[in-house]
Amino acid sequence: MPNPPSTPAELSLPATQAVLESAARDRLDQLPAAIGDYTVPEPRLTCRGVNVFYGEKQAIFNVNLDIGQREVIALIGPSGCGKSTFLRCLNRMNDTIEGCRVEGEIKLDGVDIYHDGLDPVILRARVGMVFQKPNPFPKSIYDNVAYGPRIHGLARNRTELDEIVEDSLRKAGLWEEVKDRLDQPGTGLSGGQQQRLCIARAIAVNPEVLLMDEPCSALDPIATATIEQLIDELRTQYSIVIVTHNMQQAARVSQRTAYFHLGRLIEIGPTAKIFTNPRHPLTEDYITGRFG
Amino acid sequence: MSISTLIWILLGLSSLAYYLGLKRALAISGGQVRHLHSLPSYYGYYTALWCGLPALAFLILWTLLEERIIILAVGASLPEELQNLPSERLELVFNQVRTALSSANASEDPVICAAADRYRALQAISNRCLAVVALMAAGLGAMWARRRIRPDLPARNLVEKTLETLLAASSALAILTTVGILLSVLFESIRFFELVPATEFLFGLNWSPQLAIRPDQVGASGAFGFIPLLVGTLLTSAVAMAVAAPIGLLSAIYLAEFAHPQVRAVAKPLLEILAGVPTVVYGFFAALVVAPFLRQAGEVLGLTIASESALGAGLVMGIMIVPFVSSISEDVIHAVPQSLRDGAYALGATRAEAITQVVIPAALPGIVGGMLLAISRAIGETMIVVMAAGLTAKLTINPLDSVTTITVQIVTLLIGDQEFDSPKTLAAFALGLVLFVLTLGLNVIALYVVRKYRESYE
Ligand SMILES: Nc1ncnc2c1ncn2[C@@H]1O[C@H](COP(=O)(O)OP(=O)(O)OP(=O)(O)O)[C@@H](O)[C@H]1O
Ligand SMILES: [Mg+2]
Numbered sequence: 001m002p003n004p005p006s007t008p009a010e011l012s013l014p015a016t017q018a019v020l021e022s023a024a025r026d027r028l029d030q031l032p033a034a035i036g037d038y039t040v041p042e043p044r045l046t047c048r049g050v051n052v053f054y055g056e057k058q059a060i061f062n063v064n065l066d067i068g069q070r071e072v073i074a075l076i077g078p079s080g081c082g083k084s085t086f087l088r089c090l091n092r093m094n095d096t097i098e099g100c101r102v103e104g105e106i107k108l109d110g111v112d113i114y115h116d117g118l119d120p121v122i123l124r125a126r127v128g129m130v131f132q133k134p135n136p137f138p139k140s141i142y143d144n145v146a147y148g149p150r151i152h153g154l155a156r157n158r159t160e161l162d163e164i165v166e167d168s169l170r171k172a173g174l175w176e177e178v179k180d181r182l183d184q185p186g187t188g189l190s191g192g193q194q195q196r197l198c199i200a201r202a203i204a205v206n207p208e209v210l211l212m213d214e215p216c217s218a219l220d221p222i223a224t225a226t227i228e229q230l231i232d233e234l235r236t237q238y239s240i241v242i243v244t245h246n247m248q249q250a251a252r253v254s255q256r257t258a259y260f261h262l263g264r265l266i267e268i269g270p271t272a273k274i275f276t277n278p279r280h281p282l283t284e285d286y287i288t289g290r291f292g
Numbered sequence: 293m294s295i296s297t298l299i300w301i302l303l304g305l306s307s308l309a310y311y312l313g314l315k316r317a318l319a320i321s322g323g324q325v326r327h328l329h330s331l332p333s334y335y336g337y338y339t340a341l342w343c344g345l346p347a348l349a350f351l352i353l354w355t356l357l358e359e360r361i362i363i364l365a366v367g368a369s370l371p372e373e374l375q376n377l378p379s380e381r382l383e384l385v386f387n388q389v390r391t392a393l394s395s396a397n398a399s400e401d402p403v404i405c406a407a408a409d410r411y412r413a414l415q416a417i418s419n420r421c422l423a424v425v426a427l428m429a430a431g432l433g434a435m436w437a438r439r440r441i442r443p444d445l446p447a448r449n450l451v452e453k454t455l456e457t458l459l460a461a462s463s464a465l466a467i468l469t470t471v472g473i474l475l476s477v478l479f480e481s482i483r484f485f486e487l488v489p490a491t492e493f494l495f496g497l498n499w500s501p502q503l504a505i506r507p508d509q510v511g512a513s514g515a516f517g518f519i520p521l522l523v524g525t526l527l528t529s530a531v532a533m534a535v536a537a538p539i540g541l542l543s544a545i546y547l548a549e550f551a552h553p554q555v556r557a558v559a560k561p562l563l564e565i566l567a568g569v570p571t572v573v574y575g576f577f578a579a580l581v582v583a584p585f586l587r588q589a590g591e592v593l594g595l596t597i598a599s600e601s602a603l604g605a606g607l608v609m610g611i612m613i614v615p616f617v618s619s620i621s622e623d624v625i626h627a628v629p630q631s632l633r634d635g636a637y638a639l640g641a642t643r644a645e646a647i648t649q650v651v652i653p654a655a656l657p658g659i660v661g662g663m664l665l666a667i668s669r670a671i672g673e674t675m676i677v678v679m680a681a682g683l684t685a686k687l688t689i690n691p692l693d694s695v696t697t698i699t700v701q702i703v704t705l706l707i708g709d710q711e712f713d714s715p716k717t718l719a720a721f722a723l724g725l726v727l728f729v730l731t732l733g734l735n736v737i738a739l740y741v742v743r744k745y746r747e748s749y750e
Contacts, residue, residue, distance in 0.1 A: 135635040201635075
């Protein structure tokens, strides 16, 4: 898919103004496809030539990326580079945004998720999402977790539902803290507990892929450590795509890392390699903290 | 000099004082505005306020007291035998004097004529004095303020303080008016409860305030049990809410969740127009269109529906309060954070599931608040029920029957020539008090609920 040449106007985002000077020498528009191998042997999700537009403005340019089974892939990059936008393509959450248009091909287990016949409701049950800010429903802790299983009819009776709720809360590392007050409102929990509740809510529908958009940005180091440990455990069952601004976090939890810059995928590779031996100067600048 | 001319002159003097103060400030600063505590214009405002405010206060005080003082003086000049009259009779004489003031009603009675002349003369003198004193106050105030201007005079703080006081006084006026209304209703109600026991009023099941013309007539005292009115009020309000709650809520959901922004921009104000239609017009509509229609419909179905019925009045009232429900509900539904909707969608919820199971429950307290406001509106509504609900008090919960409401009875009690201290007239105030307490209570609860809701989302 041909890239439209980028004009200065298109790049003149205030947040990235400082980057512009250094970016100019790299001639972004003349870049070849991303550095590094974006494919994996047995992909769960395959993205090819993905472009995303908000109205006239293009936010994602020609991204190719595979997401494998049972791996954690981290998306990093400066603010406004399109990490969230790309993440939201993967479960069609962009559909809810007025004027947002997605081009290209995204396949889940070989099926195009933007195909007309595919119901986004079913897709989202298979590709769950955890948001940056914890957003528990104003319901009891139990009902928060039971919400997904209920609407998808995953439990045949109350006992099964109880099991799902307990199981999800255990996986999210929250069970011990809340087992005595399942009937209290989820909004009454602490920030870190709320985020783990949201993770429990997401895994209660048993998704195949879990998308996490900066899940720890509102949390303290201890809550963050709990959630990182949780991500590590969840990896045995799910594919996880995590957006993070925290380099150490990306290094700790992910197996592969993708670096985005101004809507383009710049570099992709095994996490260890990206952090110790980045090949693209932009990646190097970013992870060494020269900007971002 | 008439009061309005005087006020215009005072305004002119104040603007003059502004320039005097400004020039003075500039002069003492020696061209170095930085040496002044405040910007030069504040010294102008300071002088203008000192010029205008004391004179204005004096003017208001004078006009409030003038009439009373003049009447006292006129009274002193009346002939002996008139002066010794009991105070109510004397008041009548003064009323005659007041009417005789306008030349069209010149009185025959020479005494009254003389008194009226004296009144006029005193008023002319008073007017002249007022003008002289007010203008002097203005001049002195301005001069005093101008002399006080020094570089370190905190003019800005003084001006801001004065303006703040004025603003506070305006809001105090509004609040005091409410308190005043409440107190006047309260005092009249107390007089009513001296004539009719409060227990009879609050728990009596019979309402027929018709008083006998002659004391020996049967049923002379009337019956003042307000329960039938309360039931009637609640019945019409219930019918109204049965209409307004679903229509208002559903249209709010449509506007907030489904309507295209352009549709919403047009439809919302259109809906709100419903609240702006004069209630008399709704009354016509209820009496001339809805009531006959209901009666015919009732005949078809084999029901007897009175030509004035709680159903007809309630239906129309319901239409009237739809915007109260829909507008507030739409606001609170709109205010439910997008993140909650996203959370539901990300779990694979359909739009309907997200709305019914997440958005509406989250907005519920606000919606309830809106409903309570609408109910209090329905309880206090008068014109529609006067025209469509009926006048006779019946203790019934059948919406097809005619009922009467608290507001209707207040209207009928106060119509016609009545002695002001008869229980019949005073009963209106007691009803007004009940109505006030009822709607005030509902409003307080509604505001509390809505505020609670606001707190839970920032
Ligand atoms: N709803 C929207 N409408 C229009 N433009 C949008 C919208 N959401 C995002 N954008 C634009 O798309 C670009 C990418 O935004 P995105 O939120 O994906 O960045 P991000 O990498 O997630 O940034 P951050 O790290 O700050 O979260 C930005 O230029 C942003 O202004
Ligand atoms: Mg983001």
